[in-house]
Each structure stands twice: as structure tokens, then as C-alpha cells.
Amino acid sequence: MTHRHFRRAAGRFPTGVTVVSGTLDGRPHGTTVNAFTTVSMDPLIIMVALGQHSRLRTLILHSGAFAVTVLSARQSRDARWFAASDRPDGEEAFVGRPWKPGPHSGAPVLLDGVGYFDCSVRATHTAGDHTVVLGNVEAFDVLSEEPPLLFHDSRLVPAPANESKERT
Template sequence: MTRTESADRVRLPEHPSSEFRRSAGRFPTGVTVLTCVRDGEAHGMTVNAFATVSLDPLLVLAVLGTGSRTARQVLSGDGFAVTVLSSLQEPTARSFADPVRTRGGAAFSTVAHAPAPRTGSPVLLGGIAYFDCLVESTHPAGDHTILVGAVQTFGMLSEEPALLFSRSRLGAEPDPRLS
């Protein structure tokens, strides 16, 4: 393919927002549930914009929509936990992403969980890993907020394959135990 042929394939989108979302959705991401406890009540939300940031110090980030009620709960406190979901937890991911879901502690009534060692935020026991964090910083970013967490404790929960999100679909990563 020549440079000109390649350039012919690149075009300006007619509908930037929807086409941006579709283009970005081609990048597979892991799926997590971010949790916190505020005023004695647990809160949680599905987040697929999650990444590790630094090994020294240990930092992670999550990107939260500013219109989310749960995001406001998370951002109003000093700690949170992130559970990386396993391929067996698609219903959990969908439940914590549902805009009309049960709120507060009732949202955890059917999900096995335990308090994170440092923050007490719920860790979903069916996950594959968790990160228990103190809020390091927040950064406004358009219609989202970047939340940086200083990892206090972390650990592996299972050897199950991870749950991935790509092309607006949830699915399992290939099982590394079968390779």
C-alpha cells in the first residue's frame, strides 16, 4: 500500500462523538468495579477506564464520568477499592453499570465481598485482583474526572481469565492456563 492509498483511508468523521466512541471501543480494556464506603454505606460502579500508573510509588488511575452519582460518592472521600473482574462476572459488571441499579449497600447483597484492609471499601471476592487505595489526586478532564489512587494494599484473588470490554461487548480474555 502506498502512502497515498493509506491517506485515502483516513477521513474526518461526520459525527465526531459517536465515531470517537466507536473508534476508541476497538481497544479492548479490562473491566473493574470501583467501590467506596461513605457515611457507613457501600457504593460501587463498573469502570473500564482503569490503568496502573507507577511502581514507585504504587499508583493507579480510574476515569469517572462527572454525571455519575457513584462517582460523586467516590470523589467526596479519601479512599476506594478497585476489583478487576473475572470472565465469570459479566452479570456483576452489567449490574454495577446499570443506571437504574439498586444503590448503596443493597447493590452488594448478591455479590460476595469483603472489606479492603485499609479503606474498608468492598472487594468483590469473585474478581481476579484488587487494589485498595487512598485518593492521591483528581484531575478534571472534559466530562470525566481522572482519579489517581495511591495503592495501600493489593492482591490476587483468582487465576480465572479477565473480563474484557471491546466493541461494546463483554467477553473473556483467552485463558492463559490453556496456552
């Protein structure tokens, strides 16, 4: 069994795509993450997994707060941008992308997303080459009724064009 084979098998499970963000000393940072899930409804807890060597991981551990924006099907470009290791740091990374500071963390919430969660760090756990971060949800909201962006078979997959915006 190889890492590539494991990744291929795991890629059969579609996931949503998020941008996890934080701020430290007034400098915002964000990165694309598809390892995100809700954990508890009482209390409200979510989970993200960040690479052990991620700048964002270090920033979140120091600041104790972060935000998660769930991306819309129209945000493939943003997903790729925040995944690129050569993107600029700080506010430059967010130029041309409408955002607001999360009400609790001050971390960027991308306004073109479909929803957001603004969190304080509840706990962290080392899990191999990642750190699992549990967040107490301090604020959240729905940003739009657009379909979400998905990740499946190692690629971004926008929702089908004929998907109805009506919810039944």
C-alpha cells in the first residue's frame, strides 16, 4: 500500500471545501482545507485538520481563534489561490476577495462563501502529520443559498449547472 493509493481511496469520498483563516498581530492568513466537519450540536463544536508545518496551524495555536468559510461552487479560483504555497502573505492574499472580520476572532470570512463559523480553540490533538483543531463555535451564519464547492477524486467539482436554488 502506498500513500498515493491511500489518497486515491480516500478521494472517493466527496468533501466540502473551506478556507480556514486566522489573524495574528493584525495580519490575516488563510488556507484551503477540506478536512472540516461539525462535531457537536450541544455545545456547538467544529473540527479542522491542519498540516503540522502549516503557517496557519502555528498562527491559530498562538491566537486561540479562527474562522472557517464554506466555499460556494463559484469559488474554485479562491480554493486554488488559498492552496498555493507561493501566494502572498497577510492582507495581500485577500486582495480582490470580499471579506469581513469574524465577529469573535477577527479572522477573515470570505463573503462569497455559503456559510461561516467563527471559533475559539477548544482543544488540539496531534494526528500523524496533521493537528486536529476542535473549535467552539462563537458565531456563525449562512452567507448565500448557492451550492457548495466539492472536492472529489483529487479535484474541485462545482455543483451541477442545473441544480435548483430552491430548497424543498
